[in-house]
Structure formats: C-alpha cells, structure tokens
C-alpha cells in the first residue's frame with residue numbers, strides 16, 4: 154500500500170516538473186504539487202534582511218531561480234542587471250499587475266497643493282497623540298494617511314460615515330498573497346469580502362455624488378467630469394477600481410514607512426541631531442515659527458530626504474515586485490553565468506528589491522543605517538541599485554506624496570516632540586509623546 158502511495162507521489166512530482174519549449178529554465182525546484190514552496194516562502198524572518206527563502210536559494214542556484222508560490226510558476230530575480238532590463242521592457246514582454254490609467258489620472262505635480270493639507274492633518278494628529286500620551290506609530294500613521302486619502306479621493310469621513318473602510322482595507326491586504334481558495338474561513342475569502350464592502354461604499358458615494366450634482370472638489374469630481382467626455386476610457390467600474398486601487402497602493406506602504414522612519418531615527422542619535430539641525434534652520438528662517446511648512450522649505454530638506462531613502466532601502470517596505478511574462482524571454486545579460494536561461498510566457502517574475510538593497514557591492518556595510526551614504530547621490534529616481542519606489546517606466550506615482558508625508562512627520566517630531574521621542578520611543582512601535 155505504502156509503495157503505491159509513494160509511486161503516485163513520485164508521479165505527481167514528475168508531472169509537476171515544468172518544461173520550457175524554447176530554451177532552458179533557470180535552476181530551482183517547484184516544490185510539492187499545488188503548494189509548491191509556498192510554506193517555506195512564508196516562514197517568518199527578522200525584517201531588514203533578505204528573506205532566508207531567497208537567500209538560501211541564491212546561495213544554491215544563483216540570483217535567478219524558479220519556484221512555485223500560491224499556485225503560480227515563478228522565476229525569482231535577484232540580479233540587478235536582469236531586474237533593470239525587466240523594468241525597461243514594461244508592456245512589451247512584461248505587464249504590470251496594476252490598473253493602467255493610474256499615472257495619468259493622479260498626476261505627479263499635485264503634491265505642492267497637498268502640502269498644506271498634509272501639514273495640517275499631521276499636526277492635528279500629533280497634537281491629539283501628545284494629549285493622549287502615547288501612540289503606536291504604525292497604526293497612528295495609518296489613520297492619518299487613510300483620513301487624508303479618503304478625504305482627497307472621495308470626501309469620505311470614516312467617523313461620519315461609519316462604514317469601516319479602514320478595517321476592510323486591512324482584511325483585504327491580509328489576503329493579497331494567499332492561496333486563491335474562495336471558501337468561507339480562508340484568508341482569501343475574507344479578503345474578497347473586504348474588497349466587496351469597500352467597493353460598495355465607493356459605489357454608493359459615486360452614485361450619491363452624481364445624483365446630488367454638488368461638487369466636493371476631490372478626485373471623484375475629476376473622474377465624474379472625465380466620464381462626461383465621449384471618448385473617455387473611464388466608466389463607473391474603472392472609476393471605482395481606481396479609487397480602490399489607490400487606497401490599496403498607498404495606505405499600508407506609507408504607514409509602514411512612517412513607523413520605520415521614526416524607529417530608525419530614534420535609534421540613531423547622530424541622525425536625530427543632524428535632522429534637528431536641518432529643521433531648526435528652517436524654523437529660524439521663518440517670521441513666525443508656527444506657520445506650516447512651505448514648498449521651498451520642503452525642497453530644502455536634503456538630509457531629511459537622505460534619511461527617507463535610507464529607511465526605504467533598509468526597511469524593505471516592498472518585499473517583491475511581480476510581472477507577468479507575456480512572451481518568452483531569453484536572458485542574454487552581461488552576467489555570463491545567467492545567459493542562456495529562458496523565462497517562459499505565462500510565468501511570473503518576482504523581483505526582490507532587498508537582494509539589491511543589501512548587496513555589499515552596491516552599498517558599503519549594507520545592514521548599517523547610514524543616511525550619509527546618500528550624500529551627492531540621486532535622491533528622487535529609481536536606479537539599478539535603488540528600487541524602493543520602483544524603477545524604470547513605472548515609478549511609484551505616490552512617491553512624492555509619501556515623501557511629503559514622511560518629511561512632515563519628521564519636521565514636527567524633531568522640532569516639537571524630539572526630546573520625548575528620543576527618550577521614550579521603543580521598538581515595539583509605541584511612542585510616548
């Protein structure tokens with residue numbers, strides 16, 4: 154009996170071994186049928202490092218290897234030349250997993266106007282945390298960013314509308330990389346339900362706005378205006394999905410980035426001192442210390458931007474970037490060791506930014522938090538060595554907003570709450586203000 158079972162298992166494993174019609178697959182293992190190597194992939198690991206799943210396989214197979222995760226055939230790339238060429242081939246051999254019309258609609262030049270709003274929202278929340286005595290920065294930042302986005306996207310107020318979009322956002326995020334098993338009780342099912350509820354709220358707001366004809370001067374107004382054009386690509390469905398996708402792309406990443414930033418700064422007194430110098434110089438240049446941050450002041454925060462980039466590099470906020478392969482890709486890069494492998498159409502490429510961000514050939518002492526390493530470096534574009542906000546054609550459209558939010562937090566923390574943060578912040582995420 155056992156023998157029959159063993160033969161079946163071997164047969165299944167053999168069946169699962171993938172073939173490549175036009176070339177040689179990168180080395181690696183597809184794990185066990187259906188599950189692949191998903192369980193190993195999700196084993197917990199200390200943050201601020203390359204995940205051990207990736208590290209071990211790079212050691213065994215090199216920086217390009219195949220695997221299978223959540224039912225998908227995957228080629229993992231930890232090679233910066235290959236990553237870079239993948240980012241350059243956007244829309245030819247690889248497709249982004251996000252809605253296409255994003256960048257056009259959000260626009261990259263609106264952040265200047267948003268500064269006043271970001272400034273006021275951040276100040277108000279910091280004040281209320283200070284009155285309360287303590288805050289969990291991840292959750293606190295998440296609320297600030299959610300409130301800001303909800304207001305600017307569709308004039309939604311969680312307290313007033315009490316529809317619990319924020320909770321459902323979290324449920325949706327939990328299921329993003331999970332087995333696509335849509336049965337009650339699974340994370341995936343809960344995630345879909347969460348998405349459904351958020352979509353319903355957005356849909357109701359859209360219908361109400363259209364019926365009332367009263368403008369709210371938010372992003373939804375722009376979408377409704379655009380929909381009146383005859384040749385528009387936007388319909389109700391696209392508009393709802395755009396707003397939903399914006400919540401999802403921005404919320405978790407930015408709140409995590411703010412929390413990490415505060416954590417790193419409070420752990421490095423030399424960084425805090427340099428930041429304080431930069432921000433106190435800004436205060437001294439004002440007629441009235443209590444006026445909000447101006448665009449010129451924001452642009453002068455060079456060291457702050459070095460700190461932000463270093464936090465995003467070392468914090469591995471984006472653990473992986475996915476691209477669907479639409480036509481066979483033969484690797485003929487500079488790295489002869491990798492040349493000759495083919496990534497077949499229909500597979501997915503998983504790019505691992507941390508493998509580049511912790512590469513000692515690119516960064517001296519890569520595990521050390523050292524904002525000064527950015528001195529004289531490009532701070533606002535992606536590169537072969539820095540892809541914290543993406544790289545190539547598809548840079549993060551929210552990067553400027555996220556940086557604006559992070560810089561604003563830092564400004565008020567180091568000028569108004571510095572001493573308390575320094576003394577009382579603990580790594581668990583809770584700060585006494």
Ligand code: HEM
Nearest residue numbers: 255402403406407410471474541542543547549550551555
């Ligand atoms: C610290 C915070 C953030 C980080 C680390 C981050 C990171 C990234 C990365 C790495 C990508 C590229 C994804 C890829 O190539 O597959 C990306 C794309 C994107 N991000 Fe962000 N992001 C952040 C905040 C935001 C915010 C605040 C928004 C919106 C307001 C946003 C909206 C987007 C959108 C729409 C895309 C897709 C761009 C496109 O299709 O061309 N992100 N982000």
